[in-house]
Amino acid sequence: MLLVADPEAAMAHDLAETLEREGVKVMAVTDGAQALLQAGAFRPDVVLVSASLPVIGAVEFVRAVRLTRAVPVLLGVGEGHAQQAVQALAAGATACVARPYRVPELLPLIHAAFSGDSATRGTLVVGGVELDVNAYQVSVDGRIVHLPLREFELLHYLMRNAHRTVTREQIMRHVWHSTDTTSTNTIAVHVKRLRARLGDNDDRLIQTVRGVGYRLTARAS
Numbered sequence: 001m002l003l004v005a006d007p008e009a010a011m012a013h014d015l016a017e018t019l020e021r022e023g024v025k026v027m028a029v030t031d032g033a034q035a036l037l038q039a040g041a042f043r044p045d046v047v048l049v050s051a052s053l054p055v056i057g058a059v060e061f062v063r064a065v066r067l068t069r070a071v072p073v074l075l076g077v078g079e080g081h082a083q084q085a086v087q088a089l090a091a092g093a094t095a096c097v098a099r100p101y102r103v104p105e106l107l108p109l110i111h112a113a114f115s116g117d118s119a120t121r122g123t124l125v126v127g128g129v130e131l132d133v134n135a136y137q138v139s140v141d142g143r144i145v146h147l148p149l150r151e152f153e154l155l156h157y158l159m160r161n162a163h164r165t166v167t168r169e170q171i172m173r174h175v176w177h178s179t180d181t182t183s184t185n186t187i188a189v190h191v192k193r194l195r196a197r198l199g200d201n202d203d204r205l206i207q208t209v210r211g212v213g214y215r216l217t218a219r220a221s
Contacts, residue, residue: 002110003044004028005035005061006076007054011100018103023164024110032056036064039071046072046110050099051081051088059087066092074109076101111160124159127218129198129205131159140198150175151194154187158206158216167213187214 002019006012007030016026027042029035033055039047047065049058056064062073075088076099085096097105124131128141136152138145147155153175158166168184176186191214195206207215 001025001027001042001044003035003038003042003047004049005030005032005047005053006050006099007031007052008050015101015103019106019110022103022107022170023161023166024107030054032058032061035061039065040068043069044071046074048074048076048097048101048106050076051078051084058084058093059091062088062091062093072109074106124156124162126159126162126216127205129155129159131156138198145197147194147197151190151197154190155194155198155216158214161216163215163217165209165213165215169213171213 002024004012004015004026006015006028009028009030012028012030016028019026027038027044029038032049032053035047035049035053036056038044049061051058053061058075062075065071065073072094073088073092075085075093075096077085077096078099089096095109097109123133130139131152132138133156136149138147138152138155154171157171157175168187171187172178172180172184191206191208195201195203198205200206205216205218207217209215
């Protein structure tokens with residue numbers, strides 16, 4: 001889950017709608033006091049705070065969060081926020097992003113945060129499947145599985161979004177880097193091949209969400 005703390009409710013609402021279409025669950029608040037409460041109660045995977053956050057400012061928010069958690073905090077900055085950016089980064093903010101927010105800039109940072117500590121090691125684990133990003137290596141229950149590059153990238157994207165349904169359009173955009181929605185049969189072919197290589201004979205690992213897309217989840221024992 002992404003927690004957005006921004007005094008402009010309309011901007012946060014529009015951002016939430018866009019990100020939720022990308023499979024990201026979003027909670028939005030309008031001041032730093034609410035942000036601290038929600039960060040403690042819901043333990044989001046990543047927090048996006050505006051440099052102009054009221055009540056409790058962005059820098060104070062970062063300092064307070066850092067006392068209890070290592071959650072990634074992104075700082076939304078615009079003109080005139082250079083000093084807050086320097087102070088927030090010194091206090092432990094993860095990175096600065098432009099505000100008004102640009103989804104293509106935010107998504108890679110959000111997905112990396114969703115992978116948790118494994119992202120910093122370059123390794124993703126879902127059930128018995130382990131994917132080493134740096135070594136381009138996949139193993140299933142300890143057995144090395146050799147994947148062609150496109151299937152590796154497809155598995156990587158599904159694992160980054162584990163337990164969330166991703167649409168065929170999202171897969172085309174993020175794996176094939178294409179907006180051609182007429183080529184979704186290509187996805188079905190690659191999913192079939194990927195399932196076979198992973199030994200997913202009952203389609204319980206990579207599940208088809210009929211009419212929508214696919215969801216990768218840990219197989220039931």
